[in-house]
């Protein structure tokens with residue numbers, strides 16, 4: 001058995017939560033390396049809908065240990081509520097959950113700073129999830145953040161917290177963005193969270209190293225997607241962490257040599273929430289069909305997602321950065337009744353053909369996709385479980401995605417349920433994740 005990574009290939013919401021849930025029972029550990037409660041993973045088990053934002057979705061499987069790594073930023077109140085909600089619907093959470101002592105903590109001033117900067121006149125809003133994610137990573141990089149370990153060490157925490165909180169209030173006031181909040185109240189509230197979370201907090205990197213050395217296997221689950229990565233994404237319209245393969249190593253303390261395979265998840269089309277360039281966005285009726293059929297509304301913020309066509313140059317880029325061994329195509333059934341389907345195969349800018357995306361945001365805004373049109377299959381694929389059952393035109397579409405992006409299609413998700421998935425025989429993915 002191998003240790004694998006599952007990542008989003010585009011702007012998040014590719015359906016990673018379901019794929020992780022489907023394969024998780026083959027592993028001993030499931031671990032999350034970055035992001036915070038800006039992520040929302042929806043998993044359906046029968047009629048029960050689970051939305052997980054901080055806890056890895058593998059927790060839904062009894063025998064697994066779920067790890068929240070050092071690269072994640074944690075809003076402790078949110079985590080406490082997520083634990084309670086999951087328990088309330090019968091999910092066992094105890095020693096099977098581990099939280100890194102080095103994970104950074106989100107405070108109310110982070111959210112306040114974010115709201116203020118997003119609303120600032122003259123600044124292009126990123127369209128963030130307003131969860132304080134960016135400002136928390138800012139404090140981490142500036143070496144003034146608080147980690148879970150600090151929160152637990154009350155004696156040392158109190159004076160440092162009070163000093164920093166005062167400083168934050170001064171900055172806010174100087175910028176004219178002060179939203180009053182009570183330092184004593186927040187201190188007491190966070191001490192309460194620390195008491196609840198204390199049993200779960202530990203040195204997860206050492207734990208992982210020991211477990212992997214002993215032959216246990218791990219599934220590393222990404223949040224957001226490659227094009228939201230702080231380094232490789234469509235900057236500045238990105239999140240503030242590394243959502244690409246390298247982020248798994250730094251965000252968990254896992255050596256690259258421990259990773260055996262990397263699988264990318266993509267929808268059969270593309271979506272994006274928030275601002276920023278989206279070359280293949282479809283503003284016509286087909287975009288509405290994708291949004292309505294695919295229920296494309298944000299899990300965390302409820303915002304309608306922008307919808308568009310599969311972008312092969314983006315997938316080539318995503319694969320170059322992550323080294324995908326295989327891709328999982330989700331929500332194929334959402335496209336079942338389209339007459340024609342477009343696939344972007346290259347871009348054009350000022351009359352010149354381009355094979356990859358530019359780094360500058362305004363250049364990315366101005367590129368024009370070059371499309372190939374394929375006929376739709378116009379029949380139901382929902383719930384199909386064998387590749388041979390797919391209509392010829394749906395298989396031709398998948399072959400085309402594979403050919404254009406240079407990444408094999410290893411599995412296809414045909415609905416939200418655990419068993420609505422096709423593992424394609426003879427692929428690397430099927431070989432590593434035997435049914």
Ligand code: IMP
Nearest residue numbers: 012038039040127128129238239273274
């Ligand atoms: P932040 O992560 O809240 O700072 O938001 C930065 C950008 O990332 C915004 O465009 C968000 O909509 C986007 N984003 C953050 N998390 C997710 C996610 O889980 N799915 C999709 N988009 C996300």
